[in-house]
Amino acid sequence: MSDNAEWPDIPFAPWKDTCAALHLQTQIVGKYRLAHTPWVNHSWHATLYVNADGLTTGLVPDGPGVTVQFDLQRQRLIASCPTGKSDGFPLEPMSIAAFDGRFKKTIAALGGSPEYHGCPNELPDATPFAEDTAARPWDADAVSRFHRALVRIDAVFNEFRTGFLGKVSPVHLFWGSFDLAVTRFSGRPAPLHPGGIPNLPDAVTREAYSHEVSSAGFWPGGGGIDEPCFYSYAYATPDGFAEQPVRPEAARFDNNLREFVLPYEAVRSAPDPREALLEFLNSTFDAAAGLAEWDRNLTCAFGRKGLPRLVG
Known part of the structure; x- marks a missing residue:
């Protein structure tokens, strides 16, 4: 396979609504990490990282310790902890409110505290996650x-x-x-x-x-x-x-x-x-x-x- 072929075609328009949904979902997961991690300069403690499967929080110091991952190849949200427990749910068409609710249940099931700021940042129209009930697609x-x-x-x-x-x-x-x-x-x-x-x-x-x-x-x-x-x-x-x-x-x-x-x-x-x-x-x-x-x-x-x- 050529180097060019390994850089996939990703035009924005066909998936912009899915992209908007993924953006808000990462805000929810990122805010969970932000809420439970001591502040590091320039907000470096709140970010996500690319890995072979998708995007990950790394280990969040909450409860037993929790890692959250967007598995963007298998289309799942997965949370795991050092006790060997894991939980998650499919990434599929759903509202942001539904994602927020499923995510909180997932964190609670692992012994974590699903508490974080409930509104988006850096977006002009900041509907609280729990109130964002519009259906969202998933490509x-x-x-x-x-x-x-x-x-x-x-x-x-x-x-x-x-x-x-x-x-x-x-x-x-x-x-x-x-x-x-x-x-x-x-x-x-x-x-x-x-x-x-x-x-x-x-x-x-x-x-x-x-x-x-x-x-x-x-x-x-x-x-x-x-x-x-x-x-x-x-x-x-x-x-x-x-x-x-x-x-x-x-x-x-x-x-x-x-x-x-x-x-x-x-x-x-x-x-x-x-x-x-x-x-x-x-x-x-x-x-x-x-x-x-x-x-x-x-x-x-x-x-x-x-x-x-x-x-x-």
């Missing part, structure tokens, strides 16, 4: 292809992550904005963020952007751009950032989002998708770090398998 094939795309993207993002010696985030999925992201930090404080993100406390936003960042990620679509795409931005945004030349050719600066974007399809259809995505990640980071005069000693060659970095 299992689209969900499976989305997961396979995340696996490919996660691998490239993690490779990019190795090229920085300073503070850098894990590669993780933020369920608020529903994007897979990786962020590098200059180490310097940033100006106070103005906040104003819908249904998100300004204190959370300001803590997240307490220090200068160059951040890149991937959206499946929605939120101002109706196609799957990669993005890259800097906070604080240095003067001249929008005018910087970036690669590959399909990349552009979106004046509405105030970010560089690169369509997923341009990566998927490139002769070497990995190389095309790394070009975007490297060139947009170079634009941000160069204009903001980051310490360039923080960048390094990508890590190699089985070889420790030379020191001294």
Whole structure:
């Protein structure tokens, strides 16, 4: 199988309603992790992670310890704990209220405490989960292809992550904005963020952007751009950032989002998708770090398998 064939076609329009349902479902599970985990800088304690089956919370310190997983290949929500117990239910057409109720029963069955904030974040129309009774579709094939795309993207993002010696985030999925992201930090404080993100406390936003960042990620679509795409931005945004030349050719600066974007399809259809995505990640980071005069000693060659970095 060619490298291109392993990057599945994931047009947004055919599955946008299923995508919206999955987004809200990840908010419920993410809020459960958030409610039971001590705060880590930049909300890193609340995120989800890509694995071979789908998306996982990792171990949540609730009751005996609980791991929740969206198995996006077998279309199930699974929760398990160290006692050997597990429980779950099919991912299928249902309302958000029904998912919320089933999820709470699943956590309770394992000895956990299904208590968390009951409204969505970062969405303008925040209907409480328990009151969102509208029927939601479930396109299992689209969900499976989305997961396979995340696996490919996660691998490239993690490779990019190795090229920085300073503070850098894990590669993780933020369920608020529903994007897979990786962020590098200059180490310097940033100006106070103005906040104003819908249904998100300004204190959370300001803590997240307490220090200068160059951040890149991937959206499946929605939120101002109706196609799957990669993005890259800097906070604080240095003067001249929008005018910087970036690669590959399909990349552009979106004046509405105030970010560089690169369509997923341009990566998927490139002769070497990995190389095309790394070009975007490297060139947009170079634009941000160069204009903001980051310490360039923080960048390094990508890590190699089985070889420790030379020191001294």
